[in-house]
Structures are given as C-alpha cells and as structure tokens.
Amino acid sequence: MKETIQTAVVGVTGYAGAELARLLLHHPCLKSKPPVFVGRVEAKDAARGGIPLGEIHPELIDSKGSGALKQEPFSWELLKERGVDILFLATPHEQSREWVPEALERGMRVIDLSGAWRLTEAANRAVYAFEDDGTELAAATQLHAVYGMPELHRKQIADARLVANPGCYATSVILPLKPLVAAGLVDLKHGIVADSKSGVSGAGKSPTAKTHFMYAADNLSAYGLFGHRHTGELLEQIGIAGSDIIFTPHLLPIPRGIMSTIYVRFNDAQTRASLMKVYREFFAGSPMVRLFDNSLPQIQNSVRTSYADIGFQLDASGRRAVIVSCLDNLLKGASSQAVQNMNVMQGWLESEGLE
Amino acid sequence: MKETIQTAVVGVTGYAGAELARLLLHHPCLKSKPPVFVGRVEAKDAARGGIPLGEIHPELIDSKGSGALKQEPFSWELLKERGVDILFLATPHEQSREWVPEALERGMRVIDLSGAWRLTEAANRAVYAFEDDGTELAAATQLHAVYGMPELHRKQIADARLVANPGCYATSVILPLKPLVAAGLVDLKHGIVADSKSGVSGAGKSPTAKTHFMYAADNLSAYGLFGHRHTGELLEQIGIAGSDIIFTPHLLPIPRGIMSTIYVRFNDAQTRASLMKVYREFFAGSPMVRLFDNSLPQIQNSVRTSYADIGFQLDASGRRAVIVSCLDNLLKGASSQAVQNMNVMQGWLESEGLE
Amino acid sequence: MKETIQTAVVGVTGYAGAELARLLLHHPCLKSKPPVFVGRVEAKDAARGGIPLGEIHPELIDSKGSGALKQEPFSWELLKERGVDILFLATPHEQSREWVPEALERGMRVIDLSGAWRLTEAANRAVYAFEDDGTELAAATQLHAVYGMPELHRKQIADARLVANPGCYATSVILPLKPLVAAGLVDLKHGIVADSKSGVSGAGKSPTAKTHFMYAADNLSAYGLFGHRHTGELLEQIGIAGSDIIFTPHLLPIPRGIMSTIYVRFNDAQTRASLMKVYREFFAGSPMVRLFDNSLPQIQNSVRTSYADIGFQLDASGRRAVIVSCLDNLLKGASSQAVQNMNVMQGWLESEGLE
C-alpha cells in the first residue's frame, strides 16, 4: 500500500494553481489528505478561517466538499502544524527566491513552479534580475535545485529536495529537441528555429492591456524576440549555445495550449524510421510523452491532458525536418509536470493521477 | 455644394473613439478638414505636439497621412483657435457632465457619447449618481439635450445644441419595440422580455477581471439583472414603466456586436404583414435601419456596418412574437449613430459616410 | 464490493460518444471491463479488427492503452458474445428507433442518447416524423421508456430497461423550472420565457454551412423559433402547455456549454430564501445539481464538469425572477447524464466517475 503524504499549495488563485488543486484533490495517493492551501488572505477572510476554494474557483465545487476547503493565511507555523511534506509554490519568481531557502531549512521538499531556481548559469539568470543573486544563501539553494523534467532528470528528481519545475515554452522545445541533439544528429551550424505559439493563460491572471479580450481575440502577435526569459532554460537543458537557435513566442487567441514548430537540419540524411527510433529510445519509460507516428499533433489533442505530443515531417532529402510539439501550458507545461515530479519523488507510478 | 465644418473628438483612445475617428477621417463632407483630436496628453508627448494617431491605433495609418495626426492636449483655447463647430465627447460620464456646459457656453454644438445627458427623469439618473445632479447648471444643460436617435427625434436633432447619443443596448431594444408600442399593439400587462447579448468591446478598454481573455473567451455570463443603467433610456424612450419589461444583458465571447432577443405579446392577433406594415411606416425615411423580411438578423450581418437590423417571428396564434435586433455596439450603438446625428444636424444626407 | 458490468457504446465517433468513452474508460466500477465500441466500420478497417480509438480521437490515447481499443463492426452476435449488460446508443434518432426494440428483446438494458424515445405524446413526437410511429412495436417499446433525468425520475430509472436520455437544451430548462412549477409558484398565465444559448458541439459533427467556423465564429444567431424539437420534452416533463412558454435557442460562438436565461412571474411575492428552500428540497440527494447562492452561474463554471448549475435573481417586488442555468451540453446534457443513469440503474453512487 502506498503511503500518503501531506501537500501544500501556495498560489491556488492563479490558473496553474487551480489546475494543481484539481489534480491534487483527485490524486489516488492523496485521497485521505487534501492539500493545505495557503496564501495572502485579507483580514475579513482570515476572520472566517480563509477564502473557500469554491469562491475562488466555482468550477472546483464538487459533491465531496472540495469547494468548502479554504485558502488560509500563509505562515510557517501553519505548514509545520499540518506536517507538510511537499510544498508546491505557484508564486511569483521573487517570492520563490525568498521562501524556498526557509522551506528547505524547515525540512520540506519543494516543487517550485516559478522561474526562480531553474537556471544554473548567471548569464542566463540575468534576465530575471534577481535581487539576491550572488548571495551565499542563493548559491547554496541553487545547488539543491534539480530541473524538474522527469524525461531528462528522473533519477535526480527522485532524491531532490528542490525541484525547479520547467517553463511551459521550454518544455515544448526541450522535449522534441533534446533526443536529436543528444544523439548528435542536428547540424547546429545551420541553426535551429523554434517558432512557438501559446494560449493566453500563459500570460497570467492579472488584467493587462495584452490579456484584454479585445487585444488577444482574433489576433496573433509575436513578442520577446531574441530575449524571452525561457531561452536560458532551452540552452542549458538542450546543451546548445544562444547562436544555435532562434526562439520566438507568439500569443494565440485561445485560452490554453502551446504549439512549437521547430526547424532543424541534420548532419546526415535521416529517415522517418531512424528518427522514430531515436525518440522511442529516449522516451522509453516516459509515460507523459506521446509520439505521433503518422500525423502531426495539434493543440486540441493535448489541451486538458497531461501529455506532451511530438510529431515530425522530413523533406525528401532527409536533411531537413519540421518537428511539431504540443502540450497544455497549464498541465504538462506547469501543474501536471509538478505532480509528475511529486510522483517521481515519492516513487509512485509516474502517471498517477494524470490521466 | 455642401459646406464643411470643423469637428473635434475628445477620447479617440477608446474603442468607440477609434471608430469615430475612422468615420470622420473618411467622411465625404469633411475631406478638407480632418477632426481635431484632443485629450489627456502626458508631458513627454505634449513636448512633441501630441501623440500620433498611428501610435494609438496602428490600423488607422493610411497613405493619406492619417497616422501622423496627433491627439493634442485638451484646452478650450485650442478648440476656439481651430474654430470647432461640433465637439464629439467619447469621454466618461462625469467628464461629460463637467465639460458640456462650458462647450455650449462657448457656442459649440456637442454630440456626447456618454450617458451623462440622456435621461430626463431624476429617478432614472440615480443609477449614475451624478455629483452635480440637482444644480441649476445641470438642469439648464439637460433642457438643451435631445436624445440622439434620428429614427425617433430627427427634427429636434436637426436644431439641437446638445445631442445625447444613445447607449448601445438601449438602441438595440428601443428601435424594435418603439414602433409596436407606439402603435398600441403590445400587451404590456403580460410584460416584455429583452434578453440582450453584447461583445466585449462594450465593456470598455480598461483591463479588468471581466475583460480578461480568460474570463470572456469560451464563456457567457449574465449581469446587471434588474438594474443595468441603460434601463432608464429604454423606459423613457419607449414610453413604458419599469414593471413592463425585464432587460437582461449578457457578455458574449466576441469582440463586437449586440443581439437583443425580445419577447412580446399582442393585444390582438397580428400577421407578419400587419407587423411589417407598422415597421415600414415607422422607419420610412430611416436609412440606417434594415428590416429583415424572410429571415432573422444575425450579429455577423451587422457587425462593422452602421445599420440596426430588425426581424421577427410570430407564433401560430399571432399573439406572441420573438423580435431579434442586431447592431454593432461601436457603430450604430455609438460612433455611427453620432455621425448620423451630425449629418442630421448639418442637413446632410443622413447616411453620408456611413456605408 | 461493487459488481462490474459490461457496457457497449454505439456511436463513439461523435462528440457525445467521445465524452461517453472517456467517462466509461475512467469509471471506477468499470476498471476491469472497458466498453465494447461498435458501429459502422469500412471493409479495410474491419480487416484489421476495427478502427483504433486513438485514430478517431487522438486525445483519448493514454498510457493504459485506451488508444488501441477498437470500434468494431456492429452485430448483435458480437454484443451477445461479449455479454453486454448496458448498451449506450449515441446514434441518430431513426437508428435508435430501429435498434432499441431488438436490444430489449435480447435482454440488454439500453440508455439511448437520441430523441427517439423521450416523448410520450404523439403530438410532441410529430416534429421527428418517425416512420414507425403508430406501430405496435413502437408503442410497446415506448412503454418501457423512462425519461432519464434522475433528479425527476430516480426510482423509475433504477428499474428501467430503456432510459431515454434527455436533450441538452431540455435539461437546462427543466431542471431550473420543474421545482418552481411543481410547487405551484409560477404564474403561467403571464408566460415563461426560456432564452437558451448553446455552443457549436450541440449541432453535431457533420460539416454544414452552420457549423462552418466562418458562420459560427464572432456571431450569434437565433433558430428554431416556436418549433425546436426539444420543446416537447420541456412541456411533458415540466407539466405545462405550449402556450405557457416560449423557448428560443441560439448558437453561441464557443465549442461547448449551454446557458438558459429563464424569465418567470410568481403568483405570490417570493424571497431569495423561499426560493432557495424550494430548490434545496427538490434537489436534496441530487449530487449533480449545484445551486448558486450568492452569484449567477456562468458557462465557464460548468463546462467540462458533469454538473447543472442553477442561480437566480429576484426583482424588488419579489414577483419576477430571472433564473440562469448552465451545463456542458456534452456532459450533463448528454454523456454524463447517461453515466449518471447507469449509476442509478446499477445502484452505484450517483456521482461515481463524474467528478
């Protein structure tokens, strides 16, 4: 019989937080212990013990009473009292920088969904301008961090105290490219192009000019050219240089989903079979990646699933390919990957609670 | 030869303002005199003479140079200097309350797109909570106001100094109902239902939780039940009591367009022909209303046109009807109606510049 | 320990069929016995044993192998061989008319998602123009049919051999109205208005002019005025006459979800508390209805859930109310309700597999 654990979630109010709550509330290994939800709670709500989940996300109300669970005011004492084993942070980068060291100090294992601890190279971290970068504490904390992509770092995640959950765009670019680059197939001199498109939930819940329905609907816009902050993750995890790739995100007029269309040249001519073999071997034992054999993935196939879908097409010469990857930015691009990491950390079935 | 005039627009930055600019820039009678655009301009932009229209609304850039026109800092002196004849206010209600008296005092004619001066009954104005309500100046100004729906008040508009341009929802409910109620056909005891649905541009340009793409997209929500502030306009213009109608607005997941589905009972059995006759007579000489003879209007037919579309279906008894009206909330529901009013005020062809 | 059963699904290729497959594949009581999928299969696919589910609906592929399950060629022999206990028909009306009598004859219990057996009155069935209407077999079959809305007919469903699963619009209108009408509160002389709006999946999977993206997107259209075929269900189940209600469906530019905005007058003044009491008592023991106490349901809250959401607002007089109901047309409006019926028929928890 699998042992259960106590989880806690900071930041259930956001989009990824809501999906994380849904996944944890229905996770077969957590049935007897719903997560503790903590965060910023105003005085009037604190007076009634917190904000009911059903008021924050009416779609989470169910006949098991999930809607009555409350987001309580954050305090380290509360987490201790509840005996939290794994702490999920769906918080802004700066907040994760501040809280993770103390959480580790207090013996909790942390899965951080922000970009706070994903990057090992200072040059790549520069884009975030972390105020504490360079301090001893930050450096020490970074040493504990494992990049939370089980398909690449399963073993380290199993033992990790701090898992830095990957960015959504990064996941959609690393998964299809890593196997080919690792196998030495890709002609880096000619350069890789990753043209990515994401739904609006990727831009967060704060109302801004760019998340206004009138801006996003019936539109498509490119942004962050030559400078999106997920670029550092791509480079470090795939193992390439900035001059090897151009990564361009676009804002799609849909709520959820990411597609990356990736253009590569190969050092030697490939066949569909040779590439499928590389992918199959790389993703053997990786239940959350679906390889498309005879067709290309579409955003609709992966949205509201926990899978990353990968397909490709070769040109007649076998020297050029277009690779298409799709995933749900809130799930495999955030919350599902976090739960997948928890499953690995606990030694549970990696796909538990994700289908 | 028609004489041209000088127009000015306050509030070009909003959605209705952009459409108003487009209409005025291409209006055949205003070719030699583009509008003066004025509004709030920050110091750095004031230093360069204002903000180029092309930066505010890139879609207005054309080969005639419209994109280089500037929104200049508002001042009464500037309006005087430019010899403004008609001032369009696409401003918040409170600002219109403040500015209109001075504009009239300075001899300009005003077309106000806000709700500031539409209502003659104090009880109906209560919903706006105007701070100056009850003052002598406000009362005197209100006396000048004509409700700017040419189909109802063409003659008064021709001579008006202040035209209170109707609300978008109100237009979509008044136009289909007024002819039937005025003809005494409608059984008011049984009550009218006006179930209205509007695109998101009706909610304005400020980013809010409700205009966030994630809230509006793939959704439908009802709001303002028994209390939407366009209700007063309906009652005054149709000439009915609050107990005679229920008006319910909904937020549609589309950028533009309003549909009102209106349910009425008749005192006596009607036929399609008898109702069409009433409508045709009422709208004779009204070029911006299109009657649908054999089908029902849809939002797509009227969006990006200046028309209000009306159609209906009777039940077998002839005693009940469903009437459907559609219009573009930014055009016939705002800017086009404002230009239509200008045309009437100037004695120009009523549909000039609107097709 | 709950006993499992063998289910079969005809019509997995459609939208409701896909959702039904997803629900049955993950139903806790059916873990050891995936459904048998049968239907029309072309010769080339029959040669490989049928069409893999993963080719029909790539989003159903999972690590449990669901994508490899096949839709096999329909035959009564196959169903017998597999020992099918409950047969789900997600088929056209005419096909259900033809197949249900034989299925009953062969001892299977049937849950029919079409409109074939929902109506007891010949006048209401006229809209379908069933070719076999009036035959003895049809009449005998109709006697077995129970209208599959557990909130109204839980006991009869438990023992039913044939469950006629309700229409999506009908569900969204019956659930909010039945409790009030049954309690004698509604003033029928003044008439009820049900203004309903549905996403495009309700129009089925066949490509038509009306399901074309260019027709449906950025649009809203009313249809089926005074004649939609769900009207008969409303009347029979609520227990009112055709002259008591006007029901108008609209096509919303969203994939899924129904909202019905319902206007009623009461014989006597009501309060929020008095109405909530009526609803609470009526829906006691009904886990799939969520009552909204302080706000109105929106389509987003219920989409991709199995719930019907109900909320309302009274006017100041207490004599008029606007009731808003929302549900997912493919779930509580079709597949989830079918599974809910199965749960009732088997004596399982009514919400099993639906959250």
Place this chain on the structure above:
Amino acid sequence: MKETIQTAVVGVTGYAGAELARLLLHHPCLKSKPPVFVGRVEAKDAARGGIPLGEIHPELIDSKGSGALKQEPFSWELLKERGVDILFLATPHEQSREWVPEALERGMRVIDLSGAWRLTEAANRAVYAFEDDGTELAAATQLHAVYGMPELHRKQIADARLVANPGCYATSVILPLKPLVAAGLVDLKHGIVADSKSGVSGAGKSPTAKTHFMYAADNLSAYGLFGHRHTGELLEQIGIAGSDIIFTPHLLPIPRGIMSTIYVRFNDAQTRASLMKVYREFFAGSPMVRLFDNSLPQIQNSVRTSYADIGFQLDASGRRAVIVSCLDNLLKGASSQAVQNMNVMQGWLESEGLE
C-alpha cells in the same frame, strides 16, 4: 476626369468574392457602373433574373440598393452585351484554366484570383495537376499572364491582358523577403524559414471536417509541410530554390488574417537602419505596404485593411533577423490586391478605393 469601366465578377458567393463586390461597389471610379455579377444560377433563381446579392451576403445590403443587384447566370453573351472591360474570376483553378483563354479571345482583360496562371515553371505547376497543362492554348495563355503583385511588376501589370492575382500566403512571404534577397543580403546557404499562420477563411467556404468550428476553434494545426501549393509562387517570385526555404502554413482559430514569421541570416552584419533603407527604397511608391519602424505588426492591425504590414527585429550580432508580415488574406491577400491591379491597369491612383 477619369473614365469609368464596366467590371464583372464571377464567384461573388465565396469569401473573397464578397469582399471584391464590396470594394467594387464603393470604388470611386466605378460609381456609375456597378459590377455585373455572374455565376452558376439554379433554374428557379434564373426565372427571377438571378439571385439578389442581399440574399447571398446580407451584410452587403445598403441604402443605395446594392442588395437588389443580382448574380445572373453566366454566359459569354451576357458579358458581351454589358460591355465588360475587366473580368474578375474568383473561381476554382480548373474553371479559370477553362475560361481565361476565351475571355482573352473575346477581348476582355482578366484578373484571375485563382492559382491557374501564376506559375511559369512546369515543375511548380505539377502540384495543381492541371488537365490542360502542355496544350498549346494553355502555353499561349500563360505567355499573357503577369504575376499581379504591383510592388514587383507594376509596369507589366499596367499593360497586361491577364493578371494572375497572387496567393495569400505567397503575398505575405514574398513582400518581406524580395527586397532583402534582391539586394543580395540573405545568406541562402543557411536557409530561410517562413512559419505562416492563416485564419480559417483561407480554407474556403465549403463545409469540411477542417473548417468545422469544433476543429478550428481553440486549436492550431500545421499542414502542407514541404508541399503547400503556394511554394512555387514563392520560389519563382523571390528567385530562390526549394532548398533555400522551408514554408509551413498553420490554421489559426480566427476568421481572417495571415501572419508570416520569417527567419533569415545575412551574409554581412546589418543594422536596423540599413535594412529599413533597403525596404524604404524597394517600397517607394508602393502605397499598400506599411513598414513598422519601432514595433512589430500584429494580425489585428491589418485585418479589414488593404495593407501588407512589415516589421522586423535584428539580433545583437546583426547577422540574424526575424521578420514579421501581416495582411488580411481576403484583402491584400486576394480582393484588394485584385482591385489594386485594376487601378494599375487603368492608370488610376494605386490605392483608389482601398482605404
């Protein structure tokens, strides 16, 4: 004073046809002569002289009576009788192949919106599999054809008897690339990537599985990899080989608009100023191209305008650029470009009737 001409349109029923009708009906030089609309007309409609435009496209009804104009049954006699000068074909490729030779023979000038006559190289035409390819008549007709992109072939278009109006995707890729390639800046060895995204109207009006709202909405899909039929146009007009570029179209969940995100490397380091100079010089005298100096174009800026918008961003090295082009596939990508060609053929202002 400009002389007017008689135009005719075959294929007003489609999306591009509707836009073409709208443009021609409001064209300042055609005020006294509305286009002749011809096409396939069923017997019952032929009996009443054709199908009123207002029944085909209700949004074209206006107070000038445009809705009463009729699509009449096609015949060469009718075109002769009406004295047609320029014939617009918004017809399928095969139909254009058949009709153009006769139209030319009869002395009309033709602007063909199909792909029938765009390609000079047999290898590129293979994708269309024209049945008459290789015949003398086809070869002779092809000799008359001028590729209808005024920015590239203004002089030849002025005198052309047959203008082959460009494809929508092709326009969005040729315009931004041609100036750079013609100036010898682009490093073709490293390859160009053109990642294009188009709204659903590009897929035509026939209801298909891919134009179904449920397929297109909330989705993104790539198609036509390494084989889309606009590829030949790109190659011939830009003057590059198939191995120099990868062009990948995607289906966007919006009604209209194309964005192409184009990735190039330069032989030598460039600056923003050096590239803007190349573009400015190339597009001097081209009113329908808008260069974005400080920002990137978005689909919203160009939709429902007749412009092609171009912007770009260089990386720090000056050796790589991402170029973004946007246009409305039905306007600059089809109908507006056709009208622009007519303007050039008649010696009118090139932007006449396009703003």
